[in-house]
Amino acid sequence: MRIAICDDENKELLHLKSHVIQFEPGLAISLFLSAGDLISEAQKNPFDIVLLDIEMDKLNGFDAAKRLKQMDNPPLIIFVTNSGEYTIRGYEVAFRYLAKPVEFSILTKYLSAAFAEIAPEKFTVKENGLSCVLPISEIYYFEKFKHYLILYTKTVDYQCRMTLAEAEESISGNSFATPHKGYLVNLAHISSVGEACLTLTNGRTVPLSRRHKLEIERALFNYVRKQR
Amino acid sequence: MTFYHLEMATALFECLLVHVLFNGWYGLRNTKKSAVVLSYTLFFVLLCFLSLLLIQPFARSIIIFFLVAGLVRFLYDTTTFSALYSSLLCVALAVGAEYFCLALMNLLNYDTTTLMVEGTVRAIYLVIAKTVNFAIILVVAAMFRKKRATLSIKQVLPLFPCLFVTIYVCALLQEIYSPLEDSLSLPLVIAILGLLYINGIIVLHTQSIKRSAVAIQQQALANQQYELQVQYYNHILQDHEETRIIRHDIKKYMSGIETLIEAGASAEAKREYEAIKQGVDQLGEIVDIGNTVLNAILHNNIQRAKAEGISVRLDINVPSEVPASAVDLSVIIGNTFDNAIDECIACNSVGAAINVMLVFQNDMLFYEISNPCISHPHKKAGKYHGYGLRNIRACVEKYNGSMESGIEAEKYKVSIRLNCQSNTAVHTEAVSK
Numbered sequence: 074m075r076i077a078i079c080d081d082e083n084k085e086l087l088h089l090k091s092h093v094i095q096f097e098p099g100l101a102i103s104l105f106l107s108a109g110d111l112i113s114e115a116q117k118n119p120f121d122i123v124l125l126d127i128e129m130d131k132l133n134g135f136d137a138a139k140r141l142k143q144m145d146n147p148p149l150i151i152f153v154t155n156s157g158e159y160t161i162r163g164y165e166v167a168f169r170y171l172a173k174p175v176e177f178s179i180l181t182k183y184l185s186a187a188f189a190e191i192a193p194e195k196f197t198v199k200e201n202g203l204s205c206v207l208p209i210s211e212i213y214y215f216e217k218f219k220h221y222l223i224l225y226t227k228t229v230d231y232q233c234r235m236t237l238a239e240a241e242e243s244i245s246g247n248s249f250a251t252p253h254k255g256y257l258v259n260l261a262h263i264s265s266v267g268e269a270c271l272t273l274t275n276g277r278t279v280p281l282s283r284r285h286k287l288e289i290e291r292a293l294f295n296y297v298r299k300q301r
Numbered sequence: 302m303t304f305y306h307l308e309m310a311t312a313l314f315e316c317l318l319v320h321v322l323f324n325g326w327y328g329l330r331n332t333k334k335s336a337v338v339l340s341y342t343l344f345f346v347l348l349c350f351l352s353l354l355l356i357q358p359f360a361r362s363i364i365i366f367f368l369v370a371g372l373v374r375f376l377y378d379t380t381t382f383s384a385l386y387s388s389l390l391c392v393a394l395a396v397g398a399e400y401f402c403l404a405l406m407n408l409l410n411y412d413t414t415t416l417m418v419e420g421t422v423r424a425i426y427l428v429i430a431k432t433v434n435f436a437i438i439l440v441v442a443a444m445f446r447k448k449r450a451t452l453s454i455k456q457v458l459p460l461f462p463c464l465f466v467t468i469y470v471c472a473l474l475q476e477i478y479s480p481l482e483d484s485l486s487l488p489l490v491i492a493i494l495g496l497l498y499i500n501g502i503i504v505l506h507t508q509s510i511k512r513s514a515v516a517i518q519q520q521a522l523a524n525q526q527y528e529l530q531v532q533y534y535n536h537i538l539q540d541h542e543e544t545r546i547i548r549h550d551i552k553k554y555m556s557g558i559e560t561l562i563e564a565g566a567s568a569e570a571k572r573e574y575e576a577i578k579q580g581v582d583q584l585g586e587i588v589d590i591g592n593t594v595l596n597a598i599l600h601n602n603i604q605r606a607k608a609e610g611i612s613v614r615l616d617i618n619v620p621s622e623v624p625a626s627a628v629d630l631s632v633i634i635g636n637t638f639d640n641a642i643d644e645c646i647a648c649n650s651v652g653a654a655i656n657v658m659l660v661f662q663n664d665m666l667f668y669e670i671s672n673p674c675i676s677h678p679h680k681k682a683g684k685y686h687g688y689g690l691r692n693i694r695a696c697v698e699k700y701n702g703s704m705e706s707g708i709e710a711e712k713y714k715v716s717i718r719l720n721c722q723s724n725t726a727v728h729t730e731a732v733s734k
Contacts, residue, residue, distance in 0.1 A: 161590045264665065265665060265701075301658065
């Protein structure tokens with residue numbers, strides 16, 4: 074895991090570094106006093122996580138983040154800012170925001186979330202005797218079909234001999250919910266909730282029963298809260 | 302020949318019934334007005350043609366069902382399945398009304414054969430049946446309305462006396478004309494057509510008044526949003542002016558501090574330094590989350606909360622453009638924020654804080670606001686009082702969203718989710734930027 078910290082104030086840089094070491098000793102940490110240096114290094118050796126100050130001379134944090142996000146292996150960016158608690162920008166760029174002075178407890182929470190994002194949990198599916206390991210985040214939904222279970226991902230659908238309960242157990246702790254009898258859907262891939270169906274980010278629809286609608290609504294909110 | 306004119310008038314009235322029902326349920330698609338007029342003209346012609354055919358009532362009902370379903374699917378914002386079952390309901394209501402009136406006329410000693418033969422009795426029976434059908438449709442459309450511009454039950458009820466009077470006048474006409482002649486007389490036809498016209502026009506005008514009222518309310522809300530933007534802009538100007546003054550005076554302050562330090566008056570120097578620091582700290586209170594509409598809405602409410610000594614914690618992740626109307630966002634966030642502040646004041650708790658989460662994810666907007674509370678929230682007096690919970694719910698419904706509120710661990714929480722696909726028809730109003 075490679076972490077970069079970028080701040081034009083040396084004192085802040087060292088303060089952040091000490092917090093990161095306290096969180097996880099043994100991490101490869103690179104320090105940068107300018108966003109330009111950070112980008113040059115990231116082009117050669119990509120970082121997994123970048124703690125990035127927003128208010129910097131020449132290239133500011135927002136612009137640097139946009140350039141980092143355009144790279145082949147973009148890092149997760151945690152903005153560090155002293156520009157006021159009501160200045161929150163950087164949709165689709167920022168993973169999280171940290172207000173200065175940085176509190177260790179909040180940094181720990183955000184770094185833990187970033188680690189979980191970078192190293193997602195896996196799910197093993199057996200189809201025709203062959204095992205395939207998938208990141209759970211790539212699963213859109215499970216559908217019970219006779220004695221089988223169909224697992225839908227963005228590109229491939231798998232059919233395996235497994236019960237829905239077994240699948241639910243394997244992915245316990247992850248954000249899945251039941252919209253209808255015989256279905257288990259990944260909340261991360263829901264793009265709209267209709268009267269009788271859920272639309273997923275790949276355009277597919279999953280039936281939604283009246284009985285499960287409130288559960289799904291609550292699960293979605295819990296999922297979003299958990300992501301924050 | 303006169304009787305066919307009457308059949309045509311009832312066919313026209315049926316067109317009105319169909320429009321009242323389905324416009325209330327689904328609303329028109331973004332179809333050209335000419336297409337709507339043309340479709341209804343075709344529907345009207347086919348209904349007239351059907352009335353000329355000597356076919357079984359059941360077969361006629363089946364044909365009308367398919368005609369209505371086709372019309373609804375083409376003109377109204379619905380799916381094929383919904384169009385089919387709602388058309389079935391529409392035809393069932395019409396048949397039900399006819400059978401009800403048939404039974405009523407039978408009770409008044411008019412046999413079914415007389416009612417099916419051209420003449421005064423059938424003409425009056427037709428008008429009564431259509432009037433009853435109209436009353437039922439108004440109630441059904443009001444009960445399951447999806448658009449705010451559709452008449453509600455409360456607005457439909459005053460129309461009922463008109464419908465009852467129509468039936469009563471029909472009964473009187475029956476008494477006068479029925480014994481005199483079998484064929485239709487011109488005064489009777491004029492009276493019948495007049496009754497149908499009056500009822501139709503009253504409903505259309507009432508709907509038009511309702512639409513105007515909704516438009517006026519939308520205008521008021523848009524003005525509210527505009528005022529928020531102006532206030533936000535003025536605050537930015539004020540902040541900019543303060544920054545300019547501080548920048549102008551900073552050298553003067555620095556040199557003053559330097560002199561004080563040189564003179565060994567460190568306490569005074571520190572006081573001077575604190576004064577500058579306080580001035581600088583007061584700057585940068587402008588809300589900037591990268592979305593101008595939300596900036597203005599949040600800024601106004603945060604300033605109000607701060608003035609009351611309430612802190613606000615924001616957790617926001619939204620793009621610069623949210624595919625939702627600025628007015629709707631203003632109604633939802635403005636009203637819930639207002640309620641949260643009022644509740645904090647009512648609580649009178651020290652260090653009260655309002656937590657706001659606003660996250661846009663996968664074409665959905667998640668909004669949650671929580672505040673400390675001691676009882677179930679109450680409300681309130683203010684300039685925009687009245688655009689409260691009812692309007693929030695109406696906005697949420699527009700986006701096929703969800704809303705849940707309740708007390709949890711001594712905090713009142715409102716959670717709202719909106720479906721915000723940019724291609725959804727309801728979001729064609731001003732998009733927030």
